[in-house]
Amino acid sequence: MTGITPYIFKIQRYSIHDGPGIRTTLFFQGCPLSCRWCHNPESQAMDLLQGAKSFGTDLPGLRKPLPLSEERVEELVKTLVHEIEKDNIFYDESNGGVTFSGGEPLSRPKLLLPLLEACRNQEIHTCLDTSGFASFEILKAAATKADLVLFDIKIMEERDHLAFTGKPGGQVLENLKKLSRLKVNLKLRFPLIPAMTDTRENLCKMIEFLTKETVYRDIHILPFHTIGEGKYEFLKMKNELKGISPPTDERVEEVRQMFESAGFNTRIGG
Numbered sequence: 202m203t204g205i206t207p208y209i210f211k212i213q214r215y216s217i218h219d220g221p222g223i224r225t226t227l228f229f230q231g232c233p234l235s236c237r238w239c240h241n242p243e244s245q246a247m248d249l250l251q252g253a254k255s256f257g258t259d260l261p262g263l264r265k266p267l268p269l270s271e272e273r274v275e276e277l278v279k280t281l282v283h284e285i286e287k288d289n290i291f292y293d294e295s296n297g298g299v300t301f302s303g304g305e306p307l308s309r310p311k312l313l314l315p316l317l318e319a320c321r322n323q324e325i326h327t328c329l330d331t332s333g334f335a336s337f338e339i340l341k342a343a344a345t346k347a348d349l350v351l352f353d354i355k356i357m358e359e360r361d362h363l364a365f366t367g368k369p370g371g372q373v374l375e376n377l378k379k380l381s382r383l384k385v386n387l388k389l390r391f392p393l394i395p396a397m398t399d400t401r402e403n404l405c406k407m408i409e410f411l412t413k414e415t416v417y418r419d420i421h422i423l424p425f426h427t428i429g430e431g432k433y434e435f436l437k438m439k440n441e442l443k444g445i446s447p448p449t450d451e452r453v454e455e456v457r458q459m460f461e462s463a464g465f466n467t468r469i470g471g
């Protein structure tokens with residue numbers, strides 16, 4: 202919890218995994234999905250009070266988070282841009298900038314859209330890190346304001362998407378097709394999760410879909426890791442992947458080769 206606002210649960214500085222260069226990442230509280238492999242389970246609660254409580258935090262004002270009135274948004278954007286600008290020197294030296302992540306930043310459009318605009322006005326490079334699970338109107342508004350979109354693609358089969366993320370994935374794929382038609386600057390991110398996203402069928406369908414339906418050929422493969430395990434224990438949340446081992450280097454390489462031989466530029470990690 203940043204202490205600035207319960208809408209942003211963390212500000213991470215000097216990140217090198219959330220877009221180009223050195224970045225400051227703002228993590229939005231609230232996500233409509235509940236992916237079984239989520240490394241930020243603390244970010245999922247849409248209810249701000251519940252989100253804050255999950256940290257054991259009792260910040261003043263959190264008992265009743267202020268609604269996002271126009272005045273409140275203006276004030277918050279000013280405060281957050283001030284925080285972002287503290288790292289200007291690193292952005293300038295590394296071609297970095299700010300990344301809006303989460304949780305799902307698109308679940309807070311009232312705050313996200315003016316923040317993207319304010320950063321653009323200050324000539325700060327912006328990345329939108331999204332699951333793509335949102336109405337297309339909101340996604341389009343944010344994606345066309347951001348300099349780069351980092352878009353998660355997870356599971357092609359509707360039934361499996363529902364089982365492993367809590368929501369069907371058709372809207373995500375439709376949204377990706379529409380962004381492609383608009384030629385939004387976008388890189389794909391693929392979480393490689395044993396037996397969930399990492400199946401031959403899922404990979405083949407994904408490559409076919411991306412090749413036929415989109416112009417996007419840059420994909421970051423994000424192998425499952427167990428770093429978030431402690432968070433599940435702390436939050437007393439069920440960790441459905443407890444005991445699952447990360448994919449071996451050989452498996453990651455095989456998957457990378459599958460994408461590469463289909464004409465994709467790959468990168469392992471964020």
Ligand code: SF4
Binds near residue numbers: 238
């Ligand atoms: S979309 Fe991201 S933040 Fe949301 S549940 Fe999935 S992994 Fe977690």
